[in-house]
Amino acid sequence: MSEIERLDASPLENVFLGIGTGRDPNEHNRVRNLNGFYSREALEACYISSWACRRVVEIMPRLMCRKWGQMTFDGETAESIQERVKKYSSDLVKYSDDLELLESKINLIQWMEKRHKELCVRKKFKQAQNWANLYGSAYILLVANDDEDYSQPLEVNNLSKIEQLIVLDGYQIYPDGVSNYERMNPEYYCLYTGVLSDAKIILPDNYKTSNKIHKTRILEFIGNELPFRERSRNNGRGASVLEPFIDVWHRFFNAYASISRVLTNFSVFVHYIDGLFDQLWQGGRESQRKLSERLSVNQISMSLYKGYAADKEKEKMEFINRNLSGVSNAAECLKDELVAASGVTASVLFGQFAAGLDASGKITGEQRFLNDLVEEAQQDKFTDNIDRLNALLLSEDDTPEDDSNHGWNWIALYTESPKEKAEITKIYAEADKINVESSLLVSGGESAPSATQQPKEVEEPEETEDRMDAVRLSNLEKVGGRVRYRGKLYAPNKPYKVGDRYYVLATKNGFVQLVNFSKDDVDNGVYADNPYSPTYWANLYFSFATPVTDDSTPVKKIIDWQGFKIGLQYLPFEMRHNKMLTAGYGHFQKTRGADKMAVDCYVGTNLKSPKLFVIEQMIDGEFDEEKYVIGVNSIEEARQIYLEVMPEEMLGSISECSVEELRRLRVDANLVTIPGYILSEEEFGAIADIGDDDVKEAVTNWKAIAPSAYVNILSAE
Template structure:
């Protein structure tokens, strides 16, 4: 009993000592106070701070930058324009006249322009919505049911940015199977002038557009919106504007004349106003004469000097600042500024290829979800039904020229032909492989399904043997095999 009490007292004392000890802060960092390098020293680098600004919430600044700065306008519009430049390809077995009806619906509702505007304001302000408008759906707080969409009822999208009267409510989507899981359940649309509620919209009737993604806590701080693109490039933009302004100011000082005048300090400091006025009049007269005749008259003993600035190195500085802005905007210099820097900073095909790969990725991760959400609604409005095989593809952003297409066609066609001639595939498979190249090369699209069906099981060696009139026959001494007769030969023939 005493041993148990002792062990309990020991554990209690140990626990009390653990709670009474002061917490010890540990840190892994480099520091050299003697050299003033590293953590905690009087180093200029250690004075660097990154305060939380949340510029996305500054509506006036973002709007002013967009209206006044052409670079901001290009940053906001370039990527969405490239994402929408090549529209999606609708893959379905419906007749061509139905595809024409879908195209007419897209034009009538201006769906491409509405999506562009949603991307614009989502990138500028960090958030925007496109409210799906359906004729006859007056209560927008109810979930959108596809069964209630009648032919000709889709009216397009109504685009609102986050500062234009649309406010997410606090209730969140709790269904993990819902694409909007973890996002607001409802959005309130208010009149900016009166503040009255215009509509309460269910999340199923809303297409969201945001800027850059944020961590969860920052997303909550931003009322479930994203970050403005301007916030990420603001520092680089201010550096570029200051460098450009300084370069422009230097042009006024590129050619300066200055005159040495004896007793100038006394003239400006102690002389009376009349003497100073005469001095300024003399300088003004000399300036006029220089402008008219290119000469200047001075007193004997005075001297005039000329200083010229060569601007050496400034283009390299400006190009580097320009490339920093382009890097922050995730857009090549050739797209953002409309020109390529000279020298080693020039951008070429590799930059555009990487950029177009990035755009292809954005279309898959961002635009595809929006299109697939709208497409069933548009199909019901245009056709009255949703085809089972309806799907979309995005054509690649960068398409090869005629020479590249010819080379690709030759190489891939030869590869298919080689496999067929070596009896690795039959004629049907070879024709299927060639037909699959039609989207990429524009050739072989006329291969019919009947021809493919007729080529099943037919190999190259069999077709060649059918073309040989002596196929299947062999002669003595030609292959080393015995001659096959009709069975009536004289067994003694050929003896002796």
């Protein structure tokens, strides 16, 4: 292979030759950004010269800081505390202690708001995220009065006051370290050499140019995250949000510029000359000179006389219009790609709103998407930093005393308009009216008691403050995948069953609260969207309906095994809970298990095997019930049958037991006659021993009716 053949020309673009791009006479050679990192100068040039690049850098920090957030203490915001103060003020004798506690919280919130304004926290966070978006990383240096060198950790016990917040971009300060690990997990930060001469301008006088800055004095902001190796290669910085945008912007801009030029010269002027090719071929340069002069006459004629002069017999002049069909579709595709690369919605990027953001009086789908986008960015990029800063401010010498758990609540960018709130209230009111008229509700919104229900005693409603126990999730001790809440371990948002009640540590806006619920809390007529509501979890957990128990499923066949009659509710290769069984499933008749119902069992193909295995089924770490497995030869076969249809986290222990132990679960109740007939071992074997063709047919039929999420659940094909 020659040197030319081995030459990799993929990074090179030359529009005159048509290499790497379209033929555009306004472009010149440039090298593509194949490694993914633009230089600081290139990023700054795009940021300064391009409105689109500037908007992509600035729009998300602007939206993240528009409504900002508010301090919370013990899960309460300033508004909710003020409401409670108004309520308690009517009875000063009864609520004197509560009022004193609430007033201390209000004083602390007001003090924190004052400190935020003094330090320009909102402005500094916005500026830091701007530079992080542009350069990949930015930092806020905490200038603290703690009588310690900058290289020493910032200890809250020694902190007197946070004096200032200084924003430094990723090209002014860098993580110190020799190895990749040290740069990715820095203990110290240092100023770049070019910044050292300006250190006295940027930093306070007590900073020495030889000093390192300890990580506890730094708040880090990231543009786009990078994999470990790429971030290390980028000197510990993240990626600029312009990295994936600039090339797309160039294509978009050049395409629209080309379309504009085409529209300007929509018609092409054609001058036909009889025998032109032969004249040029035979006449040489003299013929070319004469042709050039003839075309120049056209230009002069059009300029002076607004027309052309031509030989009627040997020349012809014509304007040909270009065909631009399909250009609008191509332009829209380029626009869609640009919007996708920007990471924001089209209306925000281009500022296009048909009738104003809130002209309809309702939150649009695009606004909801933007709400989620901004909230996710605030949680990922701001929450840890604002929590660290607030914790330091609360440790200052002149902080008002308060033992409350502090937190931070981000305010949604868009909320329902008064018109939309009124419409929602109207819908609920109309639904309640219908329910009252149909006796589903009685006055006051309580469910109407049935004829068999005993009237409930009227109880005093709990005070709202007794249930305001929400605390910030990040403040709780983490143990494995769980958190310690009030001395007990919980997995957030995973219900636990205790007796007839269920408990769940519910999360909302970064806070958690323990909620208990049961089937009685299910309300099909209410759309409860508050995770702290029992109805929310009851509706979610019980799927808005009373689940059908296995024992209510009709028995299809009955088999004899070791003196027991087993009612088969599901035969092999039938669907149960949207999964295909590879064994039979039913229950031992005339038995009673831990759930006060007949003992469930899986039935394998070898009914001659006397082995019996018992599985402890768990739900959220708590014992639920026992499942037995027969018709198998080993404990591994029993385990495999169970795991093919049930998740592994529900499998507790599995052990072999005797038939005598099972007989202890028999009851003396009369046998309920169930339709069906008793299968012989041979008949059951004929059902259970399915060949390859039968498996393929069963899988094909199953896929035809299965949800798409489960189509690949089997590997039988």
